[in-house]
Structure formats: C-alpha cells, structure tokens
Amino acid sequence: MGAAELAALRDKFAIVGLGTTPQGSFPEKTGNELAVDAFKLALADAGITKDEVDGIITCPSFGHQGLDSQIVPLLGLNPSYSANLDYGTCNFSLHLAAMAINAGFANTVAIMYGTNQKSSGNRFNQAPAEDPAITAPYGLFNIAGTASMALRRHMHEYGTTEEQMAAIAVTFRQHASLNPLAVFKKTITKEEYLESRYIVKPLHVYDMCVITDGGSCMIVTSADRARSMAKPPVYLMGMAEQFAPRETQNDQFLMRPFIQKVAEKIYPAAGITNADIDALYIQDPTSVWPLQMLEWYGFCGIGEGGSFIQDGRIGLGGELPLNTNGGQLSESYMWGWLHIPEAVRQLRGEAGPRQVPNAEIAQYCSTGGWTRAASTILRR
Amino acid sequence: MTSPQKPLPDVNDRHRAPFWAAAREHQLKMQKCTACGYVRWPATQHCPECLDENDNWVALSGKGKVWSFGIYNHLFNAAFADDMPYDVALIQLDEGPQMYSNVVGIDPDLLVPDMRVEAVFEDVTPEVTLVKFRPAS
Numbered sequence: 142m143g144a145a146e147l148a149a150l151r152d153k154f155a156i157v158g159l160g161t162t163p164q165g166s167f168p169e170k171t172g173n174e175l176a177v178d179a180f181k182l183a184l185a186d187a188g189i190t191k192d193e194v195d196g197i198i199t200c201p202s203f204g205h206q207g208l209d210s211q212i213v214p215l216l217g218l219n220p221s222y223s224a225n226l227d228y229g230t231c232n233f234s235l236h237l238a239a240m241a242i243n244a245g246f247a248n249t250v251a252i253m254y255g256t257n258q259k260s261s262g263n264r265f266n267q268a269p270a271e272d273p274a275i276t277a278p279y280g281l282f283n284i285a286g287t288a289s290m291a292l293r294r295h296m297h298e299y300g301t302t303e304e305q306m307a308a309i310a311v312t313f314r315q316h317a318s319l320n321p322l323a324v325f326k327k328t329i330t331k332e333e334y335l336e337s338r339y340i341v342k343p344l345h346v347y348d349m350c351v352i353t354d355g356g357s358c359m360i361v362t363s364a365d366r367a368r369s370m371a372k373p374p375v376y377l378m379g380m381a382e383q384f385a386p387r388e389t390q391n392d393q394f395l396m397r398p399f400i401q402k403v404a405e406k407i408y409p410a411a412g413i414t415n416a417d418i419d420a421l422y423i424q425d426p427t428s429v430w431p432l433q434m435l436e437w438y439g440f441c442g443i444g445e446g447g448s449f450i451q452d453g454r455i456g457l458g459g460e461l462p463l464n465t466n467g468g469q470l471s472e473s474y475m476w477g478w479l480h481i482p483e484a485v486r487q488l489r490g491e492a493g494p495r496q497v498p499n500a501e502i503a504q505y506c507s508t509g510g511w512t513r514a515a516s517t518i519l520r521r
Numbered sequence: 522m523t524s525p526q527k528p529l530p531d532v533n534d535r536h537r538a539p540f541w542a543a544a545r546e547h548q549l550k551m552q553k554c555t556a557c558g559y560v561r562w563p564a565t566q567h568c569p570e571c572l573d574e575n576d577n578w579v580a581l582s583g584k585g586k587v588w589s590f591g592i593y594n595h596l597f598n599a600a601f602a603d604d605m606p607y608d609v610a611l612i613q614l615d616e617g618p619q620m621y622s623n624v625v626g627i628d629p630d631l632l633v634p635d636m637r638v639e640a641v642f643e644d645v646t647p648e649v650t651l652v653k654f655r656p657a658s
Contacts, residue, residue: 264597272563278528281621286591390569
C-alpha cells in the first residue's frame, strides 16, 4: 500500500475525547483500573455516555495486564468490536481504531492504556527488544544499552556531542515545568545535564525516562459523528506505519533507517510537507529517539540532528516546538500514550501556558522496539 | 553470602546448541544456508533470506569490528557488580552477521567504533563458553 490509498483516509476520523489520569505512583490501583479511570475522563471530555462507545482497543501493560478480556468487563460494556494490540504504543492503537471504524466494525472506539508498573516494581532490567538468552550473559540490560550504541555511532559518524544532546533533556524539562500533568517540573541546565551520572555512557540519567503509573484514553469516531460532540474534533489527517524486522540483519539497524519509509508515506497521505507541522511529538523513552526521528522524517539532514536541536529551535517559541508536554523524559513514561493527548490539547487551544499560538497541524512519530514505526498527523 | 549468578545461555537450545558446542571448542561457528550461502545469527530453522531449511555450521574467522558500544555505569543486575563499569558492544563480523558481546582486554573508555577486534573464548562454567572479543593483534 502506498500514499494514495492512505490519502483516501484523510480527515475521515477524529479524536473527540481525551482522558489522562494523574501520573506518578498509585499503588492502590491496578493498571487496568487506571485504564478505566482514563476511560471515564475521556467520556466526560467527549460529552458522551459509555453506551455510545461500541469499540474498545486495549494495550498490554506490565504484570500481564491490559488485555481487552480483562478491561472490557470492568467497563460494563458489550462492544461490537474489541481487540488487544500487543505493540499498542498509541499510534498503532489509534490506526487500528480508524481501521475498525472504516471497515464498519464499530462507530466510536476508545483506545486505552493503564499501568501500575512503578508501584509493582518493574525494574526494566532486560533489553526487551533483544533476545535475553543471547544478550543477558554479556550484561546487555535495559533499552539504555542499545540506545547508547546508537548514540555512540551517531557521534562517531557525524560528530554529535553530549553538549548538543543536552538540548533535548533540557528543553523537554522546560516544557514539563509548564505542564500540570508532568512528574518532573524542576528545570535543569545544560551544565546539570553534563555533570549528571551516566546510565550507559554516553547516555546520561536525564536521557532516560523514568517509570510511572497512570492511565490514558482517547475516543475516536467518524468525522460525521465527531461534529456533534462536545469538543471541537481533531482530525486524523494522515497515518502510516512500517514493520522492518529484516533490518536486524542490516549492519545499520540500530540507526533505524527504515523509519524513512513512514516519512515517505505520511506526508503525501496527509497532503502536506513537514514544513506545515506546527507542533511535533516524538516518542522519547530515551533522547536518542528524537535525534533519530528528526532526521528520518526530514526535519533536518541525516547526521545533522545534533546541530538542528540547538538555539531554542525545538522549544516553545522556536521554529519547531517538540514534545511541548515534556515528553516521556519529563512528563511521564506511559509507553508513549501521552504525546497524542498533548497534541490534541494544543490543536484545541487548551494547552494553557505552553500553548503553541495558532497550532493547526501536529505530528506524532513513534516506534515499537527497534523495528516498528508509525506516525500520525492531526489537524484541528 | 554468595554472589548472584550471571545469566547463562541455554547451551541445549534447539537451534543454538551448535553455536555453544563450537564455543566450547574455542571456535566461532554460525549457520550458513546451503541454498543461498547467507550466514546468519541468531540461529533459526529457516534462512531469513531464502526460507530454505538446510544449513551447515561453518567456522568464521572470528574477526570483525566494533560497530558501536555502551559503557554500563548503572548496575541493572547485581551479578555484574565486580565488572563495573563494563562495555557491551555490537560486533560486526567480517562474514556479515552482527552479535552482541563484550570487548575485553581494553579499558572501555579507549574503545572506538570501527576498531578491529578478534574473538576470544571465556570458559565461564564447565558447560558454557562465551564468545567475547579483544582488540585485534
């Protein structure tokens, strides 16, 4: 499938409800219960009752939670369509919701994620995208291991420096300081970044997100239905994905050049270029993800990410505001489930002190492991 | 107090047993597809290039280069406490495949990407030998 087929889906679906619970540590609740909390908030935001939702897409979370067979009974619904997407990291779940609506399986779909992995003690002590049977004996643990290799290679090939990388963590923390939902609101300086300890060198502690509990839910429906709901619709202007597991046999695979395939599809699908993006969101479990994706989506040249992010360009008031919520590095981890809610708030004009003036078009770029990528372009 | 055990590979794994048996003999061997000649790691039933199921385990040179590496300053597993800080590297073998390993015999801070390395074999238990790398002589 190519851009022409994807373009046929342009503006046919809209996000009409958002629910984001407080983020942090909630040992009194399960992940599934936090997903229900987020669903309730999303219903209230959309101004609809739960019976108007006839599709549910859930996302697995730590501790064998998050299955639709577990969550839908808690919602007290008998939906026409229900699914659990095991790599749900938000973009993928959103696209599946659009597909379900487009195919007639449901009219209005709630996608959701809830996790209590902080309070239930997920140590993230494996390299989940790798095969622990052949990597753990060498001490390869946590995504920081492979991410550090990708950054080191970027530094080697293009001269990227730790001083340049500081801009990502420092900027996102500045954004988080304006976000009531954010877990980390205390700003940091470039010097504090450079003096901070390494997790896996060259990645500093501020280059890594921190585990949190919380819930997130979005309600998606057809554009026609969306216009009668409480909040102004935010339309799905473009969607694209790529799965590239064969790339693990490519010597550059940690650089993830296959992400370009998504870029080649999504801008024609949305009928715009990346110059039209008013606010950009990039999944950021580590700061390496924004560095790579700014390049693969063509916001700068390959290898130029380090210099591109300097001088306030990715900050509020800059040319390309990036992760205005603070991202996973400073707002909350949530497996990337909070970037799209922030994008929707920006497009509705609800972002308060961190509002991007006149934001009309936003984009979210995410990945699943090292070999899966997706992006969504939203407009008001 | 006994220190925790480092994770060990399953040397009897259905597909990977020949790799670990060769390591035990201080050889680096990987699967080579008899149909298309593609050399692969990790081991699989079918060749990912042509889907053929026939292969030979061939000896590799053990030579390659460091594609990249990270230096662990945060202890994720207590069994590695005595190794801190330690490197984990992605090794680009001359015959094509990549594998995660450690580069030993060098201060991790002196490693650089593209450094030439060669395989060394570390007998960690009576059954298990790990394939590691050192700067090429």
